[in-house]
Amino acid sequence: MGKRELGLPSRAPSPEPGELPERVTIWEVGPRDGLQNEDEVVPSAVKLEFVHRLADAGLPVVETTSFVHPKWVPQLADATEVLDGLDRRAGTRYPVLVPNARGLDRAVDSGVTDIAIFASATESFARRNLNRGLDEQFEMFEPVVGRAVSEGMGVRGYVSMVFGDPWEGPVAIDQVVSVGRRLLDMGCSRLSLGDTIGVATPGLVEAVLRAFVAAGVSVDRLAVHFHDTYGQALSNTCAALRLGVTTVDASAGGLGGCPYAGSATGNLATEDLVWMLEGMGxxxxxxxxxxxxxxxxxxxxxGRPSPSGVVRALAR
Structure with missing residues (x-):
């Protein structure tokens, strides 16, 4: 099936310098952030084939699983089994989510080279997701990040509820920046700014990104992670790209949500993102x-159709 048969958009000329990045890194989160929200547990063999297919499609980063306790995320209880069965492709990174020191022990034992930690920008979500307060969460993360860095691992910091919280409403931008700065100062190499319940709009995205830059955080240390609850994920991504963001999280087929925030729908679909990037050159x-x-x-x-518009349009 060629590009003409797929109906791909005509490729735009390369963007003018300073207008848009020349290249974007897609951080694929489907196997972890997508499948953790499924009602039924997906078999390990299916998860492995999913990861392998994504790597073979050229995705440079495939977030593979999570070492969160199975009591809280039973869908990923087979993390060790999945990692043991992984056929790592050259040029692809396979980070895992690590919640605490025990999770890091398991990651080290599994030969993981990249981890992510999951922090909250709000008190309410920190309590519900981590059973710790906004400030207390850093006491848990600090030894994890410190050891991971000393082990030579790459460490990403997720910041959830950046643009709104279902219990607290709008989130103060200076509070978001403070949480992000603490993660960077701790040793995280990059932050992923999460629109966990999908309420962001382009103007708010720009305001948050500009606040980080004003606080001395280089935009190349920021990634964006949008959910499509209100259909704004692509618009928000465009806003981030125009401010210099070059890493965008997405989930194949639009899988995912958030098990701790019932109003959150799926992530930005990777196919929808690729279609847009292709058309933008x-x-x-x-x-x-x-x-x-x-x-x-x-x-x-x-057992259900993909929510991705591009998948629905192009799949045979």
Missing amino acids: IEHGVDLEALVETSAWMARQL
């Missing part, structure tokens, strides 16, 4: 045909 390195086939295959495993 921004390099991404992903084979859209292979990606669509992968998400259509996963939708069949889950």
Whole structure:
């Protein structure tokens, strides 16, 4: 199936310097952030094939699983089994989410080279997700990040509820920046700013990003993670790109949500993001045909159609 058969958009000329990045890194979160929200547990063999297909489609980062306690996320209780069965492709990174020191022990034992930690920008979500207060969460993360850095691991810091919280409403931007700065100062190499319940709009995205830059955080240390609850994920991504963000989180087929925030719908679909980047002339390195086939295959495993508009349009 060629580009003409797929109906791919005509490739735009390269963007003018300073207008848009020349290349974007897509941080694929489907196997972790997508599958953790499923009602039914997906078999380990299916998860492994999903990860392998995503890597073969050219995704440079595939967030593979999580070492969160199985009591809280039973869908990923097979993390060790999945990592043991992983056939790592050259040029692809396979980070895992690590909540605490015990999780880091398991990650080290599994040969993981990249981890992520998951912090909250609000007191309410920190209590519900981590059973700790806004300030107390850092006491848990500090030894994890410190040891991971000493082990030579890459460490990403997720900041959730950046643009709004279902219990607290709008979140003060200076509070978001404070949480992010503490994670960076602790040793995280990059922050992923999460619109956990999908309420962000482009103007708010710009305001948050500008506040980080004003606080001395280089935009190349920031990634964005949008949910599509109000259909704003692509618009918000465009706003971030125009301010210099070059790493965008997305989930194949639009899988995912948030098990601790019931109003959150799926993540930005990776296919929808690739389609947009292709049309904007921004390099991404992903084979859209292979990606669509992968998400259509996963939708069949889950027994429901993909929410991605591009998958629905192009899948056979």
